[in-house]
């Protein structure tokens with residue numbers, strides 16, 4: 001067996017395939033995004049050598065620096081964190097997908113970005129009552145999705161969410177609600193079929209609930225270095 005990173009990646013890939021089969025789904029329907037936040041560019045390079053094509057970052061400056069240093073790899077950079085309106089145009093330069101579209105002002109800022117091709121857009125919905133957690137209030141879902149559809153620099157792909165803390169609500173119940181929001185989005189745009197959900201501790205529940213894009217960090221990368 002290769003490096004510890006290679007073994008962890010392989011173990012997670014197996015777990016994903018098992019969870020998919022258990023849910024009667026095909027593993028090929030699932031996109032694994034390896035979340036590399038706080039880890040150095042060298043780790044992302046190692047992941048690319050192991051066949052990873054999709055990586056996730058949640059801080060603009062870090063994502064900008066790493067994507068520029070690793071431009072030769074041609075990776076798909078997924079922006080998954082809260083995005084400041086004033087950084088939106090810059091994020092559009094390297095991000096092939098933005099999973100944290102949570103307000104109309106952010107969509108308006110992205111509308112002015114110069115992009116080679118439209119960015120994959122996920123509308124993030126907040127599954128808690130705490131506005132600080134990020135994500136749009138579910139009541140704003142349709143309005144936000146309509147705004148994305150009117151924006152030529154964006155292509156609406158689907159919905160995204162982070163599960164509440166386990167003591168607040170079980171992941172299975174929260175992801176079931178998310179499935180309902182995904183249905184609402186599909187009523188607006190039948191092509192918006194993606195569901196970005198599932199992290200290290202809840203990706204099995206997310207797969208059971210229909211997730212298509214998994215954002216998995218520490219199970220693969222190991223513990224994150226302290227925040228800088």
Ligand SMILES: *Cc1c(COP(=O)(O)O)cnc(C)c1O
Nearest residue numbers: 035058080199200215216217218
């Ligand atoms: C950090 C992060 C992840 C990955 O978390 P892990 O628990 O390390 O798998 C997924 N999604 C978002 C939005 C994150 O910020």
